[in-house]
Every structure is written in C-alpha cells, then in structure tokens.
Amino acid sequence: MTAQVEKPFYFNPPWNILFELNRLRNIKPWDINISYLLNSFLQEMEKSGQIDFRASGMAVDSSSTIYLMKSKLLLKLEEAPTTPPKVKPEFLPPPLSLPFRYELTSTTLHHLLQVLDEVLKGERVFTVKPRVVPVLPPPSEILPPADVYMMEIEDHMGKLHRLLRRLTRESTPILFSKVVADLEKLEAIKTFIVLLFLAQKGDVALWQKPELDEIYITLAGGPAFDRPAVGIV
C-alpha cells in the first residue's frame, strides 16, 4: 500500500512564485504583490496547522529578492539625464613672465665677522661639555665595579647639591660661572659632569639662553623657569 503524499498548499498559485524564483525572469516584479502573498501564506499555514519554518524562510528570502528587483527599477527611473551639463569654460590667462631684477644684498664681510665673536664664545662652552647625552656610562671591566663608581658619583652629587643649596640662598638662579669661579679647568669640567647627573636625577633644572655661554641653575622645588631649557636638559 502506498501513501499518497499531498503537495503543500504553497506549491500552488499564487504562492508558488515564492518557491520558483527561476520564473521571476519572465514576470515583471511590479505584477507581484509581496504583502498579499506573505500575509495569505501565513494565514493558510495557520489554517492548516502545519508550521513549516523552512518554507517561511524561503518565502521571506524570495520576497526580499523581488523587493530588491523593484528597488533597482525605481533607482533606474530616478537616474539623472546622461547629457553633460553645459559649463562655460573659464578663461585661464597664460602665466605672467616674471621680470628678473638683480638685487645687491646688504651683507658684507663686516657683518660676517660681527657675528663670529658670538659663535666663538659658544664654541668654548660646547667644547667644555663632553659630547655625550647625560646618561650613566655602561659598566666596563676596565672601570671600577659599578657600585663603587656610583657611590663616588653619589658622593660628589651630594657635595655639589649642598653647595647649590647654600648659593641659592644668596641668589636665584645660580650662575654656573659662579659655582666654578675658583676652580681649576679640570675641576670645573668634573663639576659640570656632576651637575649633569643632578639634572638627570631631577634635583636641579638647567637652562641656557641661545648664543650665551652662561648656564643657569635652579634647585628642584625652587622658583621654576617658564623658559624651556636650551642645549642642556
């Protein structure tokens, strides 16, 4: 005995169009009322009591395809006319030819040498400064063990800091030239290096006016400068 399988209602017109999309090619999208099809599809399914989610999904998918077809047709209708707009070309004048006029410049040898003195003063300050960024040197086997080296530096830094504290009571900012006023050249250089360590630690702030050889020192927590440090930080 063979059971006769009944074809689902939605394979019949008008709903079959939602399940046979290949037929859409031959039908105008405007002839399909999507809203009616979907509403009646739901009503029929409720009436039969057979809820088929797969069929519902396919119906929604097909509807959206038909909707897209309609939208594309609408957009086509709204496209602007293809004839280019008539824009009057603007007159572009040719480039002006530039007359050349030689102009004697006012700089003389006198001016060149006038500024040389300033530069040479600056040279003295910078040749005293070691050409290194003020960071701690890497440990080396030739150097004494790092902790001893550091202890000595710390010691010198402590001494210099005390001196600066004393000087700051007399005047602020402290002039570096005053700090090293009575020292030998080598000692002055050493003091400068220790000062850089203090600056790196944040105990002092240093600044220097462009083209002047004087370095100004302020202690951390003392009166701050609103001018940025130049050359040395």
Add this chain to the structure above:
Amino acid sequence: MTVRRSELSEPRNSAARQDLVLLEAALYVAGRPLNLKTLASVIKTRSKNKTRKLAKELVEEYRNRDSALEILELEDDRFVLQLKGEYTPRVRKLALRPLLSVGPLRTLSYIAYRQPIPQSHVIDVRGHHAYPHLKQLEDLGLITREKTGRTKVIRTTEFFADYFSLSHDLRAMKQQLKGIFESFMKFEPSETSEKEE
C-alpha cells in the same frame, strides 16, 4: 627725448654724465623701482625735474643699446632696471634665489585677472596643487589673503603691481593685463602650454 649714440658711449666727463652713471648704479643695486625722491638723493639734488630728465636719458640710452637689460619708466615717476623678459627662460637657472616656476605664475595670472577672488574659487579652477602656490606667492609678497567670514579673499599687492610694472588702480591694471595676455596668446601660443613645475 633721444640722445645721439655718439654721445652715449663717449665719456662726457661732465657732472651730468656722472649723475647719469650714479643713477644707473642706484637702479642696479636696488633691484626694485625707485622713485624720483630716492634717485634725487643719490645725485644729491632736490630738483625732481633734473632727476627725471636724467633718468629718462638713461632709459633712452639703454633702449639704444642692444642689451639684455632695460630701464623702464613706471607710473608715478618711478624707474627700474631689469632683465628683458625674453632672456629669463635661458638664464633663470643661474639665479641664486629660485624664480617662480610656471605653475605658481599661472595661479598668479588668474588671481590678478579675477581679483578680488575667494580662495575656494582659485582652488576650484587651479586644483589642489595651487595651495602651495598661494603660500609661495604670499611669502614673496605678491598676494594677500584676507579672511572674511569662512573663506579668504585674495588680492595682488602693490609690490605685485610694481614688480610687473602695472597700474595700482585695479580697473586699469586689469585692462593692462588683458592687453598683455592677448598679445602673449597671439604671438606665443606654444608657450602657454609650458609644463607646470
């Protein structure tokens, strides 16, 4: 006034000849138009008439020489010594300070002809590469950009008028420019297509 050629190349050994040469020196050194007052001060006279007469004589002398240089009399009794325009393309590379290239010169032409003109309009017509042109032209003192509301209005400066020996009066200047452009297009149509740098 025309000076006979035989006079020109012959040292006159006179005070007038000396003054003429001093005016030439002044114009060479200045590299910009000088007015009668300045020229008069160089030859230590108060007479504008005397200075004008000498300067005109110098203009004529240069006109009669077959030279790369020219002295022009501008409006308002001002005089300038410069290279004749036709020689610039051949020797521009020798100038120490770079001269304006064709691109910025086109932008300048357009501004001069359409001024006062909103910056946005210049950019529409000349394209976005005109922004650096405007900066360059402004740096050279040839244009000003004045902010009005949300845009900038561009004009050429008095220095521009002097540089190109044009009138300071806007209407007159545009007429002069029209004449220059027309003669330029008539005789040198190929040069207008020179590649922009």
Add this chain to the structure above:
Amino acid sequence: MTVRRSELSEPRNSAARQDLVLLEAALYVAGRPLNLKTLASVIKTRSKNKTRKLAKELVEEYRNRDSALEILELEDDRFVLQLKGEYTPRVRKLALRPLLSVGPLRTLSYIAYRQPIPQSHVIDVRGHHAYPHLKQLEDLGLITREKTGRTKVIRTTEFFADYFSLSHDLRAMKQQLKGIFESFMKFEPSETSEKEE
C-alpha cells in the same frame, strides 16, 4: 680685442650678437663670477674658445661704455658683472635685503673660520637649529658638504670667497679673516648682540 664703438650700440642682428647679449643676461642674473663651462652652456656651445672670445668682447664693450657697471675677467677663465667699486659707497644704502638672516650668517661665519670642519662639530657648537642653516647655505652655493666616512666635511665655496672678496686659497683666506676679525674686534666689541632669527 677692441670693438669699435659704432659697432657696439648698433644691433648686429647676428647669432654672435645674440650670444653676446645672452652672456650679459647670464652674468647679470648670476650676480657672481661664472666660469666658461657655465657661460658656454647658456649659449649652447661646447667651444670654450668661442665663449671666451665672446666674453672678452663683452668685457671690452662694457669698458667702452661710460657705465656704473663693469665686466671683469678673473683668474681661471671666470667672468663677473659687477658695480664699479667707486660707486658702491654712494648707493650701498639702497641694498636692503641681507644675503642671510643672523642665524645662518653665524653658522657661515663659524664654518669660514674653522673650515674644513666636520658637520657634527658645527652642530655641536651651533645646535640642531643649524641643520636648516646648512641646507640654506648649500642651496645658495656658499658651502659644500663632502661625505667622508660617516660624517660630512664642510667648506666654503669659491662663490663665498668671491662674495666677500676673499682669497680662494684656504690658508690665505683664513689668515685674511683672522686679521680682519682681530682688528675689527679691537674697535667694535659691542655690536655683537643682534638677535638671532
């Protein structure tokens, strides 16, 4: 070679005359001595002889004019158009534009005094703001930067020497600078505090 005066002011309408005028244009625009190679390139020839002959003719022509300007033949086949020295004091005040602002001028003065000098040394002394100075000085043809190993060595150029009327020989130039500097410092120690730009 002497050119007859009647020829000078009369347009020759020849290619040679045109070349002569082009050389004049080149020398005027450059404002500095030009060598034969450069001059030859302006008149589009490879012949140094032809160029030299024309340049000498131009020297002669200027000599025969009673003019404030002169064209001189320098050492090493170089030619320059310049203002005659005797007129400079009377018109110098009309030169308004400095060759360089104070910052680059300081950098240049230091280089001139210490050359040949490694670039790193210049930067140490003048600071990092000297990088654009070096670029500007190089663009103006006042210095050269020659790469040797990991650094660049800076020297002043012949144009520098010509501009400041100094010797082309380095040792002699430094002696000149030192001598003038020392005598100058003796008399004018106070004028050095001009603000850097």
